[in-house]
Every structure is written in C-alpha cells, then in structure tokens.
Amino acid sequence: MSPDTQKKIYSILQFVRNNKHSSLYKNIPKIKKGGLELMFNRIPRTTINNLQEYSKNLFHYPEKDIRYLVSEFDPNNLKSLFLLPQRVDYEWSLLKEEVEKKDPIVAILVVPTFWQMGPMFYRTCRKSKIPVSVLSHRNLPLTVQVIKEIKARLVVTTPDIAIGIQKMLSDEGYENQVKRWHLIVPVGPLPRIPWLSGEINIEFHIFPGIPVGYLPYKFLKEKINGFLPNPEYFFEIENSTCFITSLISHALPLIRLQISKKAKKNIHKGKEIITIYEPA
Amino acid sequence: MNPPEAQKEALAVLNGVLESNYSNFYRKKYKHCTKFDDWVSIPFLTRSEMQRTSFFDRLFIPLGDMDMVRPTSGTSGRGILLMPKWGKKPQSYKPPLHVKYIKQKSLNRAVTFSGAHSYYANDVRNRLGIDYLYLDPGDMQTSARLFNLYKPEIIYGFPYAIASLVSSLSEKSLAQKVQAIIFFGERCSDTQWRFIQKYFANAVIFSEYASIETQATIAGPCTEIVRKKEKYVHPLPDYVFFEIIDSSGETLTKEGASGELVITTISPVVFPLIRYRTGDSATIIYSSCPCSIKTPVISIDGRIEIDRLRIPGGELNLAEIERVVSQCQEYVTGGDFLVQYIEIKDRYGVLKPKVTIELSWNKKKKADSTVLAKIFAQTLRVAPQYTYADGVREGKYEPLTIQFLPQDTNMGKRRIIRN
Numbered sequence: 001m002s003p004d005t006q007k008k009i010y011s012i013l014q015f016v017r018n019n020k021h022s023s024l025y026k027n028i029p030k031i032k033k034g035g036l037e038l039m040f041n042r043i044p045r046t047t048i049n050n051l052q053e054y055s056k057n058l059f060h061y062p063e064k065d066i067r068y069l070v071s072e073f074d075p076n077n078l079k080s081l082f083l084l085p086q087r088v089d090y091e092w093s094l095l096k097e098e099v100e101k102k103d104p105i106v107a108i109l110v111v112p113t114f115w116q117m118g119p120m121f122y123r124t125c126r127k128s129k130i131p132v133s134v135l136s137h138r139n140l141p142l143t144v145q146v147i148k149e150i151k152a153r154l155v156v157t158t159p160d161i162a163i164g165i166q167k168m169l170s171d172e173g174y175e176n177q178v179k180r181w182h183l184i185v186p187v188g189p190l191p192r193i194p195w196l197s198g199e200i201n202i203e204f205h206i207f208p209g210i211p212v213g214y215l216p217y218k219f220l221k222e223k224i225n226g227f228l229p230n231p232e233y234f235f236e237i238e239n240s241t242c243f244i245t246s247l248i249s250h251a252l253p254l255i256r257l258q259i260s261k262k263a264k265k266n267i268h269k270g271k272e273i274i275t276i277y278e279p280a
Numbered sequence: 281m282n283p284p285e286a287q288k289e290a291l292a293v294l295n296g297v298l299e300s301n302y303s304n305f306y307r308k309k310y311k312h313c314t315k316f317d318d319w320v321s322i323p324f325l326t327r328s329e330m331q332r333t334s335f336f337d338r339l340f341i342p343l344g345d346m347d348m349v350r351p352t353s354g355t356s357g358r359g360i361l362l363m364p365k366w367g368k369k370p371q372s373y374k375p376p377l378h379v380k381y382i383k384q385k386s387l388n389r390a391v392t393f394s395g396a397h398s399y400y401a402n403d404v405r406n407r408l409g410i411d412y413l414y415l416d417p418g419d420m421q422t423s424a425r426l427f428n429l430y431k432p433e434i435i436y437g438f439p440y441a442i443a444s445l446v447s448s449l450s451e452k453s454l455a456q457k458v459q460a461i462i463f464f465g466e467r468c469s470d471t472q473w474r475f476i477q478k479y480f481a482n483a484v485i486f487s488e489y490a491s492i493e494t495q496a497t498i499a500g501p502c503t504e505i506v507r508k509k510e511k512y513v514h515p516l517p518d519y520v521f522f523e524i525i526d527s528s529g530e531t532l533t534k535e536g537a538s539g540e541l542v543i544t545t546i547s548p549v550v551f552p553l554i555r556y557r558t559g560d561s562a563t564i565i566y567s568s569c570p571c572s573i574k575t576p577v578i579s580i581d582g583r584i585e586i587d588r589l590r591i592p593g594g595e596l597n598l599a600e601i602e603r604v605v606s607q608c609q610e611y612v613t614g615g616d617f618l619v620q621y622i623e624i625k626d627r628y629g630v631l632k633p634k635v636t637i638e639l640s641w642n643k644k645k646k647a648d649s650t651v652l653a654k655i656f657a658q659t660l661r662v663a664p665q666y667t668y669a670d671g672v673r674e675g676k677y678e679p680l681t682i683q684f685l686p687q688d689t690n691m692g693k694r695r696i697i698r699n
Binding site: 065066067068070075076078081082083088105106112113114116118119122126129130131132133134135136138142145146149150 | 343344349360411412415421425
C-alpha cells in the first residue's frame with residue numbers, strides 16, 4: 001500500500017468512524033496515523049447485505065447533499081433492491097475522459113431508467129459543454145432516429161442495447177455512425193461483447209452508477225479479461241476474494257466491501273488488471 | 281388575452297429571429313412576407329415545417345450552450361421531431377406555483393416519470409434541495425418498489441402513470457405522505473383526476489402544460505385554481521404569448537370559445553416558436569381571474585380532433601371523405617383511413633394544401649395508388665359544385681396522394697390530422 005493510498009484511506013476512516021450521522025462503521029478500531037498498513041486487516045469487512053440492512057433507514061447516511069442510486073441492475077431482483085446515496089457533485093471521471101477526447105456532438109445515454117444514471121451523465125457532459133440526450137431503453141427505433149438525425153458519435157449504454165442499436169443502424173445504412181461506445185456492465189467476468197462500429201470502452205459497476213473499473217478499447221482488442229481499477233478505490237485480493245475501499249469521500253464510503261468471491265490481480269504492460277471470476 | 285408586455289416581447293422575439301446569426305429558419309420561412317406589424321398576418325408555424333428542417337438549422341444559440349436534445353415519441357403517427365432544451369430562465373423569472381409550495385412546506389423527496397428531469401436535477405437541487413428518484417412508466421412493479429423504499433412527498437408525472445402507480449403500491453398508506461403532485465405531458469381526464477385526488481388525499485395537485493416542442497412549462501395554475509381543485513391553467517406571461525384560433529385561423533377571445541392553441545415563446549429557448557400551432561385544443565374558461573396573472577384561465581382539452589378543415593375554395597369534411605372511401609370498398613379493408621393535411625409552398629412562395637389519405641390496403645386486390653388518387657380527387661367534393669381535382673387543375677391544391685398501409689395496421693379513429 002503506497003504512502004499516498006494510506007493517507008487517503010486514513011482520512012476516509014477518520015471521517016466514517018467519527019461521523020455523527022451514521023453508525024455503519026462504528027466498529028472500526030482506532031488507528032494511529034502511520035499505523036494503517038499494520039492495522040488494516042483488523043478493520044471489519046463489509047458485505048452487500050450489511051449495506052442493505054443499513055439502508056433500511058435512509059436517514060443513516062452521513063452526507064446531506066446526496067441523491068440516490070439503486071443496488072440492482074436487474075429490476076426483477078426486487079427483494080435485494082435498496083437505495084444508495086451518491087453525492088450530487090460526483091464527477092463521473094471515467095466518462096469525462098471519453099467526452100473530452102473528441103467532440104461527440106451530442107452524447108447519448110440509453111440505459112434502464114431504473115438505474116438513476118441520468119443526472120450524473122448530464123452533469124459530467126455539461127461540464128465539458130457537450131449537450132446530451134437521455135433516451136428510453138424501451139424505444140430503440142426512436143433512439144436510432146435520434147442518432148441518425150443529430151449524427152451522434154458517442155453512445156453510453158449496455159451491450160444488449162448496443163447490439164439492438166447497431167443492427168438497426170446497419171439495416172438503415174448507418175453502420176459506422178457511432179464512433180465510440182461506452183458500455184456499462186456489472187462487475188464480474190467480461191461479458192461477450194458484440195461487434196460494434198468504432199471504439200468500445202467498458203465500465204464495470206458494482207452498483208449502477210458506481211464504477212469500479214474500466215477496460216479501454218486497446219486492452220479489449222488484446223482480449224484482456226479484466227479491468228483497470230478505478231483510482232477512486234483501493235483493491236485488495238485475499239484468498240481470491242476481492243474487497244474495495246474508497247479513496248475519495250463518496251457519499252457512502254465503501255470500506256473493505258466484498259465485491260467478488262473469486263478474483264485475481266495481474267500486471268499487463270505495467271498496469272494492474274483485476275479479473276473477477278465470480279461476483280459477490 | 282395577453283398583457284401588453286407579452287405582445288412587445290413576442291415582437292422582440294420575432295425581430296430577434298430575423299436578425300439571428302445562427303439560424304436562417306425564419307428568414308427563409310418569411311421570405312415572401314412584406315410586413316410584420318400586423319401580428320395576425322404572420323404565418324403560422326407547423327410541426328411538419330420543423331420536421332422538414334435539419335435539427336442543427338433550427339438552433340438559435342451555439343451548440344455547446346444547449347443542454348439537451350429531446351425527441352417527441354413519434355407514437356401519434358406524425359413522425360418524430362427533435363427539439364433542443366436550454367436551462368436559461370427569463371430575466372423576470374418567477375418560479376411556477378408548485379415550486380413556491382414545495383419551498384413553503386420544505387418538501388424534498390420527489391419521484392418523477394420523466395427522464396428529462398436529469399436535466400433539472402442539479403438545478404432543482406441547488407434551488408430547492410429536492411432529490412429526484414426516476415421511475416419508469418413502463419415498469420410499474422419496480423416503480424412501486426422504489427416508491428415504497430423512498431417514501432416521496434412529491435410526484436412529477438403523466439396522469440396515466442400516476443394513476444397506474446396507485447394500483448401497484450403494496451402500501452397504499454404511502455400515498456398519504458405525498459403532498460404535491462405535478463402533472464405534465466398529457467391531458468388528465470376527469471376520471472383520472474378524481475381517482476388521483478382520492479388516493480393522494482393529502483396532495484395538492486398542480487396541472488401544468490408543457491411539451492417537448494415548447495421546450496419549457498408555459499402554462500400552470502394559480503392559487504385560485506389550486507384552491508378550487510380545478511385542472512385549468514393560465515398561460516404564463518413570462519413564457520408565452522398565446523392565441524386560440526378557430527379552424528379558419530381567426531383568433532378567439534370570448535369565454536367558452538374552443539379552438540387550437542397557438543403559442544409564441546418569449547422566454548429564452550433554443551428554438552423560438554412564432555405562432556406555433558400546437559395541435560392541442562383549448563377552451564377559454566374565465567377571461568379574468570382574481571389572482572395576479574394577467575392571462576385568462578383556459579383548459580387544455582387534448583389533441584385536436586378535426587372533422588372538418590377549411591381550405592381555399594371550400595373545406596375538407598370527414599363525412600365527405602368517408603363517402604368517397606366507401607365507394608372503394610373493393611380495394612380497402614375495414615373502410616378505415618387517416619387524412620394527413622399539410623401546406624406546401626410552391627415556387628412563388630404560395631402555400632397550397634396537400635392531402636394524403638392513408639388507407640389500410642386489401643393485398644388481395646390489385647390497386648394502383650396513383651390511379652386511385654385520381655379517382656378520389658375527382659370524386660371528393662370540397663364545395664357543392666367543386667371537387668379536389670378542380671382545385672388541382674386551377675393550381676389551388678397540390679395533387680392528392682394515396683398511401684397504402686399494411687392490412688393489419690391499426691388506423692385508430694378516422695380523423696383529419698393537420699400537420
């Protein structure tokens with residue numbers, strides 16, 4: 001653990017341990033400054049069930065200026081559905097890099113409305129002065145018409161929806177209209193990525209709207225099975241189990257949250273790659 | 281009908297669009313107009329004109345300043361239309377009544393059925409401290425579960441979606457926690473209104489009028505309307521200069537008069553609408569109101585159901601079209617049809633009616649749509665001694681066209697649609 005990482009985690013621990021609004025992390029032991037690396041393993045681990053239990057009362061959360069995300073990608077999983085806070089000023093840094101690369105003209109988001117990702121998408125794109133279009137995943141012909149008419153080049157969506165859009169664009173002679181796809185997938189094994197025009201970048205989310213890793217196009221082309229960790233989190237892998245700890249002050253900092261039952265860490269071209277074989 | 285300052289603002293908008301460095305749209309549209317001092321002589325703007333113009337040619341601000349692009353749904357059969365959206369407020373911005381109410385009551389948990397509220401989220405958060413949770417009107421079971429988890433105090437949405445939500449809620453008592461409901465997007469029927477009032481008994485209901493074309497809420501209730509629990513609205517004079525016209529385009533001003541709502545946007549929007557025919561029917565309920573808003577109280581009655589349409593030399597009459605279609609039963613199935621009416625400019629800039637009749641076609645019978653169109657035009661009377669073909673021959677109308685739709689097409693109610 002680098003000194004910089006230790007400093008960041010220490011700061012987060014101080015914040016959550018003494019927090020007057022929340023008792024979620026009340027059992028974190030007192031840690032002296034500089035003693036984090038030795039004491040880290042004594043910090044209790046968190047599971048998604050812990051978060052669900054805690055979220056039964058939404059007034060538990062430490063931050064005031066928040067909005068809510070959902071815990072499930074699949075709206076049919078209603079029993080395990082709960083709400084998680086996100087800071088209203090959260091910057092979706094992984095998307096920001098995409099938006100600022102080349103001018104997408106208008107950036108399009110087509111994900112299930114249920115995922116609550118519209119505001120973070122809007123905020124991130126508008127900060128870079130890119131107009132947006134937030135479209136329903138239930139009307140792909142409409143989405144395709146919009147893409148064609150405004151000559152959109154960047155679409156943020158899921159692999160399944162992307163397949164549908166690409167097929168319709170190809171059928172109408174607009175096969176190469178979209179230059180960049182930014183696909184959102186749940187953290188886990190890399191799903192089968194269909195052929196799509198242009199570049200494909202993949203983001204892995206622990207919950208919809210909470211990205212923990214990304215796979216840029218050049219690594220996808222090299223068939224890397226895994227992702228580059230999001231710098232907002234510290235990853236630890238112990239006995240193949242993967243845990244993450246927030247390095248920035250998220251509205252709900254995650255402290256040693258288990259995200260996978262089976263995972264591995266590798267190095268590829270000097271970059272750390274996390275591969276998740278089985279999500280938690 | 282409109283306060284004097286609204287008329288001034290409308291003229292200022294008109295001058296502004298004619299001098300714009302960004303878009304030529306109105307300069308092209310008004311190419312043959314010689315005077316602009318008589319408001320009622322300014323040509324109307326229609327949806328089909330906007331559809332025929334590229335989205336980017338309709339932007340009156342730099343692209344990067346625009347916040348959002350929104351499409352209409354295209355479910356009305358009129359094709360989609362893309363419209364821009366901008367967060368800028370008028371200089372004399374007064375928040376809608378529901379905003380004042382929410383602030384007064386310190387409400388801060390809201391659910392919305394509109395994905396476009398992504399755009400509002402940060403702005404509303406900053407001004408009012410409201411959080412939105414987004415509900416999908418296509419999945420009421422999940423929406424109800426989120427509603428149960430979030431326990432909102434405010435609901436924004438379409439009347440049908442809110443009414444459907446009630447039946448999916450497992451804990452009906454949560455509806456009692458709702459203190460404000462804001463309708464938009466469609467007309468609320470009397471049945472829906474009573475149903476929603478009954479289940480959300482503690483909620484004040486604000487019925488607002490906005491559409492993707494208008495790019496903002498342009499009409500809303502006052503304290504008087506809310507107090508009387510009515511679903512009427514005032515056109516908001518900071519946002520719109522409005523007219524209600526009859527089928528011949530004449531402005532109506534008397535209480536009880538019904539016609540088509542025509543609007544001119546005077547608040548900052550990316551694409552200013554000048555005398556835009558909304559296709560919505562409205563009725564003047566009260567010409568004045570005890571509140572401070574200086575526009576009449578109107579009801580928005582829904583989409584125009586036209587059964588007759590005045591055209592040069594006569595009128596298109598639904599009953600007459602039915603008579604003509606019934607004479608072609610050999611070729612069509614069901615006898616259902618849809619009449620699409622637009623106006624096209626000829627090379628001299630003169631607007632000419634163009635009629636397309638869409639028919640559900642019997643595939644077993646050979647039919648040539650061009651031949652059938654000629655027969656229709658010769659048979660269709662627009663005046664006792666004058667047919668559509670006469671009008672084409674005299675250069676008054678564009679040739680009538682027939683479009684065959686697949687046999688199983690659901691034509692909906694027989695009607696004339698003016699685009």
